[in-house]
Amino acid sequence: MSVQINFSKRNLFKNLTEFFDLFSENLGRHFVKNDSLINPEAQVVLKNPEDRQIIENAVQEMKNNRQITRKTITLSNNRTVTLSIE
Amino acid sequence: MEFNIAFNTIFYICIFIIPGILLRRFFYHSEFSKEFSQGNLLERLMWTILSSIISLFLCGLFFIGIRFYADLLPAISYTTVKNVFDLLGANELPEAADLKPIYTDFLYLIIGIYILSCLFGMLAHKLVLFIGTNSRLSFFKFKNYWYYFFRGKVKNATNDRKRKFWYTDADILVDQEGKAKMYSGKISDYYIEATQNQLESIFLENVRRYKFLSKDCNLSVSDLREDEVSEKEKKLKNPLSRNFELIPIPGDVFCIPYSRVLNMNLTYVTQEKGISRINKIIWGILNILYYAVIIIPFTFFWIEEIPYLNFPAPFYKLWFFLNVIFTSTILYANLETWLIEKKEVKVKDILFEIIAICCFVSQFLWILGYFRFWPVFATSVFVLLLAAAGLDEKKNNKVTSKKDKAI
Numbered sequence: 001m002s003v004q005i006n007f008s009k010r011n012l013f014k015n016l017t018e019f020f021d022l023f024s025e026n027l028g029r030h031f032v033k034n035d036s037l038i039n040p041e042a043q044v045v046l047k048n049p050e051d052r053q054i055i056e057n058a059v060q061e062m063k064n065n066r067q068i069t070r071k072t073i074t075l076s077n078n079r080t081v082t083l084s085i086e
Numbered sequence: 087m088e089f090n091i092a093f094n095t096i097f098y099i100c101i102f103i104i105p106g107i108l109l110r111r112f113f114y115h116s117e118f119s120k121e122f123s124q125g126n127l128l129e130r131l132m133w134t135i136l137s138s139i140i141s142l143f144l145c146g147l148f149f150i151g152i153r154f155y156a157d158l159l160p161a162i163s164y165t166t167v168k169n170v171f172d173l174l175g176a177n178e179l180p181e182a183a184d185l186k187p188i189y190t191d192f193l194y195l196i197i198g199i200y201i202l203s204c205l206f207g208m209l210a211h212k213l214v215l216f217i218g219t220n221s222r223l224s225f226f227k228f229k230n231y232w233y234y235f236f237r238g239k240v241k242n243a244t245n246d247r248k249r250k251f252w253y254t255d256a257d258i259l260v261d262q263e264g265k266a267k268m269y270s271g272k273i274s275d276y277y278i279e280a281t282q283n284q285l286e287s288i289f290l291e292n293v294r295r296y297k298f299l300s301k302d303c304n305l306s307v308s309d310l311r312e313d314e315v316s317e318k319e320k321k322l323k324n325p326l327s328r329n330f331e332l333i334p335i336p337g338d339v340f341c342i343p344y345s346r347v348l349n350m351n352l353t354y355v356t357q358e359k360g361i362s363r364i365n366k367i368i369w370g371i372l373n374i375l376y377y378a379v380i381i382i383p384f385t386f387f388w389i390e391e392i393p394y395l396n397f398p399a400p401f402y403k404l405w406f407f408l409n410v411i412f413t414s415t416i417l418y419a420n421l422e423t424w425l426i427e428k429k430e431v432k433v434k435d436i437l438f439e440i441i442a443i444c445c446f447v448s449q450f451l452w453i454l455g456y457f458r459f460w461p462v463f464a465t466s467v468f469v470l471l472l473a474a475a476g477l478d479e480k481k482n483n484k485v486t487s488k489k490d491k492a493i
Contacts, residue, residue: 005476026419037275084358
Protein backbone atom coordinates (compact mmCIF):
# COMPACT_ATOMS: atom_id res chain seq x y z
CA MET A 1 0.00 0.00 0.00
CA SER A 2 1.53 3.27 -1.06
CA VAL A 3 0.05 6.54 0.06
CA GLN A 4 1.27 9.79 -1.35
CA ILE A 5 1.55 12.53 1.24
CA ASN A 6 1.67 16.03 -0.08
CA PHE A 7 0.66 18.90 2.18
CA SER A 8 -1.32 21.54 0.38
CA LYS A 9 -4.24 23.88 0.86
CA ARG A 10 -5.89 22.33 -2.18
CA ASN A 11 -5.81 18.87 -0.60
CA LEU A 12 -7.23 20.25 2.63
CA PHE A 13 -10.24 21.87 0.98
CA LYS A 14 -10.77 18.99 -1.45
CA ASN A 15 -10.73 16.34 1.28
CA LEU A 16 -12.93 18.35 3.63
CA THR A 17 -15.41 19.16 0.87
CA GLU A 18 -15.63 15.50 -0.11
CA PHE A 19 -16.08 14.62 3.53
CA PHE A 20 -18.90 17.13 3.87
CA ASP A 21 -20.48 15.75 0.68
CA LEU A 22 -20.37 12.27 2.13
CA PHE A 23 -22.47 13.38 5.10
CA SER A 24 -24.83 15.63 3.23
CA GLU A 25 -25.56 12.98 0.60
CA ASN A 26 -25.59 9.84 2.69
CA LEU A 27 -27.31 11.28 5.73
CA GLY A 28 -29.56 13.68 3.88
CA ARG A 29 -30.99 11.15 1.48
CA HIS A 30 -32.61 9.21 4.33
CA PHE A 31 -34.73 12.23 5.11
CA VAL A 32 -35.10 13.99 1.80
CA LYS A 33 -36.62 12.32 -1.24
CA ASN A 34 -33.81 11.36 -3.54
CA ASP A 35 -35.66 10.14 -6.60
CA SER A 36 -34.57 12.99 -8.85
CA LEU A 37 -35.83 13.30 -12.40
CA ILE A 38 -32.43 12.31 -13.72
CA ASN A 39 -30.74 9.62 -11.69
CA PRO A 40 -27.49 10.94 -10.09
CA GLU A 41 -25.54 8.08 -11.69
CA ALA A 42 -27.01 8.88 -15.08
CA GLN A 43 -26.15 12.54 -14.55
CA VAL A 44 -22.49 11.63 -14.06
CA VAL A 45 -22.46 9.61 -17.27
CA LEU A 46 -24.39 12.19 -19.27
CA LYS A 47 -21.88 14.89 -18.34
CA ASN A 48 -19.41 13.18 -20.64
CA PRO A 49 -20.38 14.22 -24.21
CA GLU A 50 -19.01 11.00 -25.69
CA ASP A 51 -21.02 8.80 -23.34
CA ARG A 52 -24.09 11.00 -23.77
CA GLN A 53 -23.95 10.50 -27.50
CA ILE A 54 -23.66 6.72 -27.08
CA ILE A 55 -26.64 6.67 -24.72
CA GLU A 56 -28.77 8.94 -26.86
CA ASN A 57 -28.06 6.88 -29.96
CA ALA A 58 -28.96 3.68 -28.12
CA VAL A 59 -32.20 5.21 -26.84
CA GLN A 60 -33.11 6.54 -30.29
CA GLU A 61 -32.46 3.14 -31.80
CA MET A 62 -34.72 1.48 -29.25
CA LYS A 63 -37.39 4.13 -29.77
CA ASN A 64 -37.32 3.65 -33.54
CA ASN A 65 -37.34 -0.10 -33.40
CA ARG A 66 -39.60 -1.25 -30.58
CA GLN A 67 -38.51 -4.85 -31.12
CA ILE A 68 -35.25 -3.95 -29.41
CA THR A 69 -36.20 -3.92 -25.75
CA ARG A 70 -32.72 -3.64 -24.29
CA LYS A 71 -29.34 -2.58 -25.47
CA THR A 72 -25.93 -3.06 -23.92
CA ILE A 73 -23.54 -0.20 -24.46
CA THR A 74 -19.90 0.29 -23.54
CA LEU A 75 -19.04 3.63 -22.01
CA SER A 76 -15.78 5.52 -22.36
CA ASN A 77 -14.48 4.04 -19.09
CA ASN A 78 -14.99 0.54 -20.57
CA ARG A 79 -17.96 -0.19 -18.34
CA THR A 80 -20.92 -1.91 -19.90
CA VAL A 81 -24.42 -0.74 -19.15
CA THR A 82 -27.62 -2.42 -20.22
CA LEU A 83 -30.32 0.11 -21.01
CA SER A 84 -33.95 -0.54 -21.72
CA ILE A 85 -36.91 1.68 -22.47
CA GLU A 86 -40.55 1.44 -21.54
CA MET B 87 -57.68 47.02 17.24
CA GLU B 88 -57.59 45.22 20.53
CA PHE B 89 -56.63 41.60 20.29
CA ASN B 90 -56.62 39.54 23.47
CA ILE B 91 -55.44 36.01 23.54
CA ALA B 92 -55.29 33.93 26.69
CA PHE B 93 -52.05 32.30 27.72
CA ASN B 94 -53.65 28.87 27.68
CA THR B 95 -54.66 29.43 24.04
CA ILE B 96 -51.01 29.88 23.10
CA PHE B 97 -50.21 26.72 24.98
CA TYR B 98 -52.97 24.77 23.25
CA ILE B 99 -51.74 26.03 19.87
CA CYS B 100 -48.23 24.84 20.76
CA ILE B 101 -49.53 21.39 21.68
CA PHE B 102 -52.49 20.80 19.35
CA ILE B 103 -51.74 22.86 16.25
CA ILE B 104 -47.97 23.13 15.72
CA PRO B 105 -47.28 19.34 15.67
CA GLY B 106 -49.98 18.98 12.99
CA ILE B 107 -48.56 21.85 10.95
CA LEU B 108 -45.07 20.32 11.15
CA LEU B 109 -46.35 16.86 10.25
CA ARG B 110 -48.25 18.20 7.24
CA ARG B 111 -45.36 20.48 6.19
CA PHE B 112 -42.94 17.55 6.07
CA PHE B 113 -45.53 15.24 4.52
CA TYR B 114 -46.03 17.69 1.66
CA HIS B 115 -42.46 18.61 0.89
CA SER B 116 -40.44 19.02 -2.33
CA GLU B 117 -42.60 18.46 -5.42
CA PHE B 118 -45.77 18.22 -3.34
CA SER B 119 -45.24 21.40 -1.31
CA LYS B 120 -48.10 23.19 -3.04
CA GLU B 121 -50.59 20.63 -1.73
CA PHE B 122 -49.86 21.90 1.80
CA SER B 123 -51.79 25.11 1.19
CA GLN B 124 -54.55 23.66 -0.99
CA GLY B 125 -58.15 23.57 0.23
CA ASN B 126 -60.10 26.14 2.21
CA LEU B 127 -59.13 27.37 5.66
CA LEU B 128 -61.59 25.19 7.58
CA GLU B 129 -60.52 22.10 5.68
CA ARG B 130 -56.85 22.80 6.37
CA LEU B 131 -57.54 23.49 10.05
CA MET B 132 -59.39 20.18 10.38
CA TRP B 133 -56.54 18.31 8.70
CA THR B 134 -54.02 20.11 10.95
CA ILE B 135 -55.90 19.17 14.14
CA LEU B 136 -56.28 15.57 12.95
CA SER B 137 -52.57 15.47 12.08
CA SER B 138 -51.73 16.84 15.54
CA ILE B 139 -53.79 14.12 17.21
CA ILE B 140 -52.07 11.45 15.10
CA SER B 141 -48.69 13.00 15.83
CA LEU B 142 -49.32 13.14 19.59
CA PHE B 143 -50.56 9.55 19.57
CA LEU B 144 -47.40 8.39 17.75
CA CYS B 145 -45.21 10.46 20.09
CA GLY B 146 -46.98 8.76 22.99
CA LEU B 147 -46.14 5.35 21.51
CA PHE B 148 -42.53 6.48 21.02
CA PHE B 149 -42.18 7.49 24.68
CA ILE B 150 -43.93 4.33 25.88
CA GLY B 151 -41.47 2.37 23.71
CA ILE B 152 -38.53 4.05 25.45
CA ARG B 153 -39.89 3.03 28.84
CA PHE B 154 -39.31 -0.61 27.94
CA TYR B 155 -35.57 -0.23 28.37
CA ALA B 156 -35.04 2.91 30.47
CA ASP B 157 -36.73 5.45 32.73
CA LEU B 158 -38.04 8.55 31.07
CA LEU B 159 -37.27 12.06 32.32
CA PRO B 160 -39.24 12.80 35.51
CA ALA B 161 -41.34 15.53 33.90
CA ILE B 162 -42.58 13.20 31.20
CA SER B 163 -45.24 11.64 33.37
CA TYR B 164 -48.99 11.73 33.27
CA THR B 165 -49.18 13.56 36.63
CA THR B 166 -46.85 16.38 35.55
CA VAL B 167 -48.56 16.89 32.22
CA LYS B 168 -51.98 16.84 33.92
CA ASN B 169 -50.92 19.38 36.56
CA VAL B 170 -49.56 21.75 33.95
CA PHE B 171 -52.74 21.43 31.87
CA ASP B 172 -54.96 22.03 34.93
CA LEU B 173 -53.09 25.20 35.79
CA LEU B 174 -53.14 26.50 32.26
CA GLY B 175 -56.78 25.52 31.88
CA ALA B 176 -57.51 27.89 34.76
CA ASN B 177 -55.46 30.52 32.89
CA GLU B 178 -52.87 30.63 35.64
CA LEU B 179 -49.13 30.39 35.49
CA PRO B 180 -47.54 27.60 37.52
CA GLU B 181 -45.70 28.58 40.70
CA ALA B 182 -41.97 29.09 40.24
CA ALA B 183 -41.23 26.41 42.84
CA ASP B 184 -43.42 23.89 40.95
CA LEU B 185 -42.06 24.83 37.56
CA LYS B 186 -38.34 24.94 38.36
CA PRO B 187 -37.66 21.21 38.69
CA ILE B 188 -39.62 20.26 35.60
CA TYR B 189 -39.33 23.06 33.06
CA THR B 190 -36.19 21.76 31.30
CA ASP B 191 -37.66 18.28 31.01
CA PHE B 192 -40.94 19.74 29.82
CA LEU B 193 -39.05 21.74 27.22
CA TYR B 194 -37.37 18.52 26.06
CA LEU B 195 -40.78 16.93 25.77
CA ILE B 196 -42.13 19.75 23.58
CA ILE B 197 -39.00 19.81 21.39
CA GLY B 198 -39.20 16.02 21.15
CA ILE B 199 -42.82 16.20 19.98
CA TYR B 200 -41.89 18.76 17.32
CA ILE B 201 -38.89 16.79 16.05
CA LEU B 202 -40.88 13.57 16.01
CA SER B 203 -43.75 15.29 14.16
CA CYS B 204 -41.29 16.29 11.43
CA LEU B 205 -39.89 12.76 11.27
CA PHE B 206 -43.35 11.17 11.17
CA GLY B 207 -44.28 13.55 8.35
CA MET B 208 -41.24 12.52 6.31
CA LEU B 209 -41.83 8.86 7.06
CA ALA B 210 -45.47 9.11 5.98
CA HIS B 211 -44.33 10.89 2.81
CA LYS B 212 -41.97 8.05 1.93
CA LEU B 213 -44.59 5.46 2.82
CA VAL B 214 -47.22 7.06 0.58
CA LEU B 215 -44.75 7.26 -2.29
CA PHE B 216 -43.83 3.61 -1.83
CA ILE B 217 -47.40 2.33 -1.45
CA GLY B 218 -48.75 4.63 -4.17
CA THR B 219 -46.10 3.46 -6.59
CA ASN B 220 -46.25 -0.23 -5.85
CA SER B 221 -49.88 -0.94 -5.10
CA ARG B 222 -51.54 1.23 -7.77
CA LEU B 223 -54.07 2.36 -5.16
CA SER B 224 -55.09 5.88 -6.05
CA PHE B 225 -55.97 6.55 -2.40
CA PHE B 226 -52.26 6.44 -1.56
CA LYS B 227 -51.21 8.90 -4.19
CA PHE B 228 -50.41 12.57 -4.08
CA LYS B 229 -52.49 14.95 -6.17
CA ASN B 230 -49.44 15.97 -8.20
CA TYR B 231 -49.79 13.13 -10.73
CA TRP B 232 -46.96 14.55 -12.84
CA TYR B 233 -44.56 13.16 -10.27
CA TYR B 234 -45.64 9.63 -11.23
CA PHE B 235 -45.75 10.32 -14.97
CA PHE B 236 -42.28 11.85 -15.13
CA ARG B 237 -40.70 8.92 -13.29
CA GLY B 238 -42.36 6.02 -15.00
CA LYS B 239 -44.44 5.17 -11.95
CA VAL B 240 -47.58 4.66 -13.99
CA LYS B 241 -49.80 1.71 -14.78
CA ASN B 242 -48.38 1.03 -18.23
CA ALA B 243 -44.76 0.98 -17.10
CA THR B 244 -43.44 -2.40 -16.06
CA ASN B 245 -42.67 -2.46 -12.37
CA ASP B 246 -39.45 -4.41 -12.70
CA ARG B 247 -37.40 -4.28 -9.51
CA LYS B 248 -34.33 -5.41 -11.42
CA ARG B 249 -34.27 -2.12 -13.31
CA LYS B 250 -33.31 1.27 -12.06
CA PHE B 251 -34.90 4.44 -13.39
CA TRP B 252 -32.36 6.65 -15.22
CA TYR B 253 -34.31 9.44 -16.84
CA THR B 254 -37.36 10.29 -18.90
CA ASP B 255 -36.89 11.15 -22.53
CA ALA B 256 -39.66 13.47 -23.71
CA ASP B 257 -40.76 14.24 -27.27
CA ILE B 258 -42.88 17.36 -26.96
CA LEU B 259 -45.02 18.85 -29.68
CA VAL B 260 -45.17 22.60 -29.19
CA ASP B 261 -47.38 25.21 -30.78
CA GLN B 262 -45.29 28.11 -32.09
CA GLU B 263 -47.54 30.77 -33.59
CA GLY B 264 -49.74 28.29 -35.36
CA LYS B 265 -46.90 25.98 -36.43
CA ALA B 266 -46.24 22.72 -34.63
CA LYS B 267 -42.65 22.02 -33.66
CA MET B 268 -41.30 19.01 -31.88
CA TYR B 269 -38.50 18.92 -29.32
CA SER B 270 -36.77 16.01 -27.67
CA GLY B 271 -34.82 16.05 -24.41
CA LYS B 272 -34.42 14.70 -20.92
CA ILE B 273 -36.86 16.08 -18.36
CA SER B 274 -34.78 17.81 -15.71
CA ASP B 275 -37.41 19.77 -13.81
CA TYR B 276 -41.01 20.95 -13.89
CA TYR B 277 -43.30 23.36 -12.09
CA ILE B 278 -46.94 23.00 -11.23
CA GLU B 279 -49.37 25.78 -10.43
CA ALA B 280 -50.52 26.32 -6.85
CA THR B 281 -54.22 25.41 -6.86
CA GLN B 282 -55.03 22.70 -9.42
CA ASN B 283 -51.71 20.81 -9.71
CA GLN B 284 -51.63 21.61 -13.40
CA LEU B 285 -48.30 21.70 -15.13
CA GLU B 286 -46.91 25.21 -15.60
CA SER B 287 -43.64 24.59 -17.38
CA ILE B 288 -41.28 21.76 -18.24
CA PHE B 289 -37.50 22.00 -18.30
CA LEU B 290 -35.46 19.82 -20.63
CA GLU B 291 -31.75 19.08 -20.89
CA ASN B 292 -29.77 18.13 -23.99
CA VAL B 293 -32.58 19.34 -26.20
CA ARG B 294 -32.80 18.57 -29.89
CA ARG B 295 -35.29 19.86 -32.39
CA TYR B 296 -36.96 17.52 -34.84
CA LYS B 297 -36.41 18.46 -38.46
CA PHE B 298 -38.70 16.36 -40.61
CA LEU B 299 -37.63 15.38 -44.11
CA SER B 300 -40.18 15.05 -46.82
CA LYS B 301 -40.61 11.56 -48.24
CA ASP B 302 -40.41 13.03 -51.69
CA CYS B 303 -36.78 14.03 -51.90
CA ASN B 304 -37.27 16.13 -54.99
CA LEU B 305 -39.64 18.43 -53.20
CA SER B 306 -37.75 18.89 -49.97
CA VAL B 307 -34.21 18.99 -51.23
CA SER B 308 -34.57 20.72 -54.53
CA ASP B 309 -32.35 23.58 -53.45
CA LEU B 310 -29.60 21.43 -52.02
CA ARG B 311 -26.24 20.58 -53.51
CA GLU B 312 -25.79 17.24 -55.25
CA ASP B 313 -23.82 15.60 -52.45
CA GLU B 314 -26.40 16.72 -49.87
CA VAL B 315 -29.21 15.32 -51.98
CA SER B 316 -27.50 11.95 -52.30
CA GLU B 317 -26.92 11.85 -48.53
CA LYS B 318 -30.58 12.53 -47.84
CA GLU B 319 -31.67 10.01 -50.42
CA LYS B 320 -29.46 7.41 -48.78
CA LYS B 321 -31.09 8.13 -45.43
CA LEU B 322 -34.59 7.89 -46.82
CA LYS B 323 -33.92 4.71 -48.77
CA ASN B 324 -32.46 2.95 -45.72
CA PRO B 325 -35.37 1.05 -44.05
CA LEU B 326 -33.87 1.64 -40.60
CA SER B 327 -33.39 5.35 -41.17
CA ARG B 328 -35.89 7.91 -39.98
CA ASN B 329 -37.62 10.64 -41.87
CA PHE B 330 -36.33 13.23 -39.46
CA GLU B 331 -33.14 14.71 -38.20
CA LEU B 332 -32.42 15.80 -34.66
CA ILE B 333 -30.82 19.21 -34.52
CA PRO B 334 -29.07 19.92 -31.20
CA ILE B 335 -30.04 23.16 -29.50
CA PRO B 336 -27.15 24.78 -27.61
CA GLY B 337 -27.75 25.68 -23.96
CA ASP B 338 -28.11 24.02 -20.60
CA VAL B 339 -31.83 24.02 -19.90
CA PHE B 340 -34.73 24.45 -22.29
CA CYS B 341 -38.03 25.69 -20.87
CA ILE B 342 -41.36 24.88 -22.47
CA PRO B 343 -44.49 26.56 -21.07
CA TYR B 344 -47.22 23.96 -20.73
CA SER B 345 -49.75 26.33 -22.30
CA ARG B 346 -47.86 25.84 -25.60
CA VAL B 347 -47.68 22.06 -25.39
CA LEU B 348 -49.93 20.21 -27.82
CA ASN B 349 -48.84 16.73 -26.90
CA MET B 350 -45.98 14.83 -25.36
CA ASN B 351 -44.58 11.36 -25.62
CA LEU B 352 -42.58 10.07 -22.67
CA THR B 353 -40.00 7.28 -22.85
CA TYR B 354 -38.63 5.92 -19.59
CA VAL B 355 -34.98 4.94 -19.84
CA THR B 356 -33.94 2.38 -17.26
CA GLN B 357 -30.79 0.51 -16.41
CA GLU B 358 -30.43 -3.05 -15.21
CA LYS B 359 -29.32 -3.13 -11.60
CA GLY B 360 -27.43 -6.40 -11.53
CA ILE B 361 -27.47 -6.75 -7.74
CA SER B 362 -27.56 -10.29 -6.39
CA ARG B 363 -30.29 -11.37 -4.01
CA ILE B 364 -27.80 -12.07 -1.22
CA ASN B 365 -26.37 -8.57 -1.51
CA LYS B 366 -29.89 -7.16 -1.39
CA ILE B 367 -30.67 -9.08 1.81
CA ILE B 368 -27.36 -8.04 3.40
CA TRP B 369 -28.02 -4.46 2.37
CA GLY B 370 -31.53 -4.59 3.86
CA ILE B 371 -30.15 -5.88 7.18
CA LEU B 372 -27.45 -3.21 7.17
CA ASN B 373 -30.06 -0.52 6.57
CA ILE B 374 -32.09 -1.73 9.55
CA LEU B 375 -28.93 -1.74 11.68
CA TYR B 376 -28.03 1.76 10.50
CA TYR B 377 -31.44 3.14 11.47
CA ALA B 378 -31.32 1.32 14.81
CA VAL B 379 -27.86 2.75 15.54
CA ILE B 380 -29.17 6.25 14.89
CA ILE B 381 -32.57 5.95 16.58
CA ILE B 382 -31.34 4.42 19.86
CA PRO B 383 -28.94 7.30 20.77
CA PHE B 384 -31.69 9.71 19.65
CA THR B 385 -33.93 8.37 22.44
CA PHE B 386 -31.25 9.14 25.06
CA PHE B 387 -32.38 12.77 25.19
CA TRP B 388 -35.58 11.71 26.99
CA ILE B 389 -34.04 9.15 29.28
CA GLU B 390 -33.06 9.98 32.85
CA GLU B 391 -30.47 7.26 33.46
CA ILE B 392 -29.01 5.32 30.57
CA PRO B 393 -27.82 1.82 31.45
CA TYR B 394 -23.98 1.47 31.29
CA LEU B 395 -23.59 5.09 30.15
CA ASN B 396 -23.21 8.11 32.35
CA PHE B 397 -23.68 11.52 30.78
CA PRO B 398 -22.99 14.44 33.13
CA ALA B 399 -25.04 16.88 31.02
CA PRO B 400 -27.35 16.93 27.97
CA PHE B 401 -24.44 18.37 25.96
CA TYR B 402 -22.67 15.00 26.29
CA LYS B 403 -25.73 13.22 24.93
CA LEU B 404 -25.68 15.49 21.90
CA TRP B 405 -22.00 14.79 21.21
CA PHE B 406 -22.55 11.07 21.68
CA PHE B 407 -25.44 11.18 19.19
CA LEU B 408 -23.46 13.20 16.61
CA ASN B 409 -20.41 10.94 16.87
CA VAL B 410 -22.56 7.85 16.38
CA ILE B 411 -24.18 9.43 13.32
CA PHE B 412 -20.86 10.49 11.77
CA THR B 413 -19.14 7.16 12.35
CA SER B 414 -22.02 5.02 11.14
CA THR B 415 -22.60 7.23 8.08
CA ILE B 416 -18.98 6.83 6.92
CA LEU B 417 -19.25 3.05 7.34
CA TYR B 418 -22.64 3.01 5.61
CA ALA B 419 -21.36 4.97 2.58
CA ASN B 420 -18.38 2.66 2.07
CA LEU B 421 -20.42 -0.50 2.53
CA GLU B 422 -22.84 0.78 -0.09
CA THR B 423 -19.95 1.32 -2.49
CA TRP B 424 -18.74 -2.19 -1.90
CA LEU B 425 -22.06 -4.05 -1.81
CA ILE B 426 -24.36 -2.15 -4.15
CA GLU B 427 -22.04 -0.38 -6.53
CA LYS B 428 -19.70 -3.38 -6.53
CA LYS B 429 -16.60 -1.27 -6.43
CA GLU B 430 -13.39 -2.38 -4.86
CA VAL B 431 -12.78 -0.42 -1.68
CA LYS B 432 -9.04 -0.07 -1.12
CA VAL B 433 -7.63 1.06 2.19
CA LYS B 434 -5.49 3.73 0.57
CA ASP B 435 -8.58 5.19 -1.14
CA ILE B 436 -10.49 5.55 2.10
CA LEU B 437 -7.55 6.37 4.34
CA PHE B 438 -8.91 9.81 5.20
CA GLU B 439 -12.24 8.28 6.17
CA ILE B 440 -10.54 5.68 8.37
CA ILE B 441 -8.64 8.46 10.14
CA ALA B 442 -11.89 10.42 10.49
CA ILE B 443 -13.61 7.39 12.03
CA CYS B 444 -10.74 7.07 14.53
CA CYS B 445 -11.10 10.77 15.40
CA PHE B 446 -14.85 10.47 15.92
CA VAL B 447 -14.53 7.26 17.94
CA SER B 448 -11.85 8.87 20.15
CA GLN B 449 -14.45 11.47 21.21
CA PHE B 450 -16.17 8.75 23.22
CA LEU B 451 -13.16 8.85 25.56
CA TRP B 452 -14.18 12.24 26.97
CA ILE B 453 -17.92 11.76 26.48
CA LEU B 454 -17.83 8.66 28.68
CA GLY B 455 -15.47 10.29 31.19
CA TYR B 456 -12.21 8.39 30.55
CA PHE B 457 -10.25 11.52 29.51
CA ARG B 458 -10.66 15.27 29.66
CA PHE B 459 -12.39 17.08 26.82
CA TRP B 460 -9.72 19.46 25.50
CA PRO B 461 -6.75 17.08 24.98
CA VAL B 462 -8.88 14.56 23.09
CA PHE B 463 -10.83 17.10 21.07
CA ALA B 464 -7.79 19.22 20.13
CA THR B 465 -5.73 16.15 19.12
CA SER B 466 -8.58 14.79 16.98
CA VAL B 467 -9.11 18.09 15.17
CA PHE B 468 -5.35 18.44 14.58
CA VAL B 469 -5.02 14.89 13.22
CA LEU B 470 -8.08 15.33 11.00
CA LEU B 471 -6.82 18.59 9.50
CA LEU B 472 -3.33 17.14 9.07
CA ALA B 473 -4.74 14.12 7.23
CA ALA B 474 -6.97 16.34 5.09
CA ALA B 475 -4.07 18.55 4.08
CA GLY B 476 -1.55 15.76 3.63
CA LEU B 477 -3.40 13.02 1.79
CA ASP B 478 -3.10 13.61 -1.88
CA GLU B 479 -6.54 13.70 -3.46
CA LYS B 480 -5.12 12.46 -6.77
CA LYS B 481 -3.84 9.28 -5.21
CA ASN B 482 -6.73 8.87 -2.84
CA ASN B 483 -9.38 8.99 -5.46
CA LYS B 484 -12.14 7.84 -3.25
CA VAL B 485 -15.76 6.96 -3.64
CA THR B 486 -17.40 9.25 -1.16
CA SER B 487 -19.25 11.76 -3.24
CA LYS B 488 -22.11 10.63 -5.42
CA LYS B 489 -21.18 13.44 -7.80
CA ASP B 490 -17.89 11.74 -8.49
CA LYS B 491 -19.25 8.24 -8.66
CA ALA B 492 -19.13 6.64 -12.02
CA ILE B 493 -21.58 3.87 -12.61
